[in-house]
Amino acid sequence: MSRKKRGRRITRCALAVVLVLTLVLSIDLLATHEHSARGASIAGVEISNSERSEVRAAVDGLLPAVTAPVHLRTTSGSATLTARELGLSFDADATVEQAMKQPRGLWARLHGLFGRDHPVRPVITVDDVAFNAALDTKRKELEKAAVEGGVHFVTTGNVTAPVGDLPSAGLRINRAAAKDTVVASWLTGQVIDLPMESFSPTVSAATVQRAVDGPAKTYVSSAMRLDGRGSSVALTPAQLGEVAVFGPDGKGGLRPIVDPKKLARVAGSGLVKTESRPVNATFTLAAGAPKVVPSREGQSVDWVKTGQQLGVAGLETSARRGAVAYTQRKPALDTAKARGLGVKEVVSDFTTGGFSAASGENIRLVAQEVNGAIVLPGKNFSLNGYTGTRGTAQGYVDSTIIDHGRAAKAVGGGISQFATTLYNAAYFAGLEDVDHTEHAYYISRYPEAREATVFEGAIDLVFRNNTKSGIYIETQWTSSSVLVRFWSTKTTEVQSITGERYAYTDPSKIELPKGDDCMASSGQRGFTTSNTRVVTDAKTGAERSRHTRTVKYDPEPNVVCK
Secondary structure, three states, X not given: OOXXXXXXXXXXHHHHHHHHHHHHHHHHHHHOOOEOOOOEEEOOEEOOOOEHHHHHHHHHOOHHHHHOOXXXXXXXXXXXXXXXXOOEEEOHHHHHHHHOOOOOOHHHHHHHHOOOOXXXXXXXXXXXXXXXXXHHHOHHHHOEOOEOOEEEEEEEOOEEEEEEEXXXXXXXXXXXXXXXXXXXXXXXXXXXXXXXXXXXXXXXXXHHHHHHHOHHHHHOOOOEEEEOOOOEEEEOHHHHHHHEEEEEOOOOOEEEEEOHHHHHHHHHHHHHHHOEOOEOOEEEOOOOOOEXXXXXXXXXXXXXXXXHHHHHHOOOOOOOEEEOOEEEEOOOOOHHHHHOOOOOEEEEEEEEEOOOHHHHHHHHHHHHHHOOOEEOOOOEEEHHHHHOOOOHHHOOOEEEEEEXXXXXXXXXXXXXXXXXXHHHHHHHOOOEEEEOEOOOOOOOOOOOOOOOEOEXXXXXXXXXXXXXXXXXXXXXXXXXXXXXXXXXXXOEEEEEEEOOOEEEEOOOEEEEOOOOXXXXXOXXXXXXXXXXXXXXXXXXXXXXEEEEEEEEEOOEOEEEEO
């Protein structure tokens, strides 16, 4: 056969193949019209040559994975996050459109025709900021931190020496590759293995050795002294090694790092005398009118900055002294604020008397504690909160109280008389009554329905300074009376109206064994009454408020000691 004839035959064969392929591909194109590509799959779900409704059903089948936890795994550990935390979002509609696209290339169609897979990537967007932030929260579980080189100190006998801590490489998530991996695997619902990369610490082994041989050895070569205000403290080499290590300086080197808590534990007792508490401004009444006593700032050791000073001084071979750093402590009430409180005149006072000697001692103590108290505008005053514990350790003694409806004795008895005096001073100053409780039965030396009792941990007296000025509380005690006076700016007048007694009740009779627990009483009738407080404006006389409180007093029992 001539060469010419063979060429024509090859050409005809080639044309025949092309015609056949064209015919096959054309038939396939018509057969797959409005279908997904042959061999197509989404997240492992086969959708080859499927109608749109079938593709939609397959895509919708992936939706539960969108809200399911995302399980991540590395060679270091595992963690679980939500898709929202990772910043992942799935566009189902766009994914359907992506799946319905037919491949246009000849070879792509041939591959699909003969069974080659055609994976369709789901349309997923990733918020890079959220993705990285979420992985940052799981570094401890998923990554292996590099161990930085450093130096610590060991004391053996009387010798303190530096010991090197050699560095080692770490493993961290390759963030760019991890993003692609998560996008590709998220909707499969399987555990996602994240790609890792190694990284080196900033401090080399050679740097550690140089520190051990040089600055770290100098740091514990001899004692050092910290100089405070008026006092100083010496630290031995063992103590220097106890409070510090050498750690990365951020530039590839090592520097002394002093633990402020450890330094405070070692040196605190020697420097506590150099500290001082701030003193609030207050008032004096020596001249018969309030005068501001200026505040004073305090100072406390700043252990962080002092540790930094110690680290710098420790690298010196001579003059091994560091200065103690201090933080100024501001008073809660400074002089300027006190002068602006408007404490200038008496706005109310109240006096009660007729107490026993034992009760009088307790009243003296509590009055002494409350004397000089300042209540700022808008703030509450709690008698129990202000005085704290009132027990034998604070000097309080046994005196009469009401226990289970009858007279008894307990430590702190009589303080309710001070509470009643304080309550009435607040009452006539027009202040807001937040919380108070009357005695169980009526005591004749107190105003009806205008008195208060207290019991530590259970019953309190609380009032609120509802004025624009501060209130300075003055107390005066004698062996027969106690006075409470409020100083501020007068803006109100107060009228007290006591109601009639009614609904009387008769006392019961109680027989008890003679002894300290039995306090005989002839008893008295109980009754109900009320008190109305009318508050008016001091300048205009206009009524600001009117409040009536009804009080039911139990009868005081007739106690017989047998």
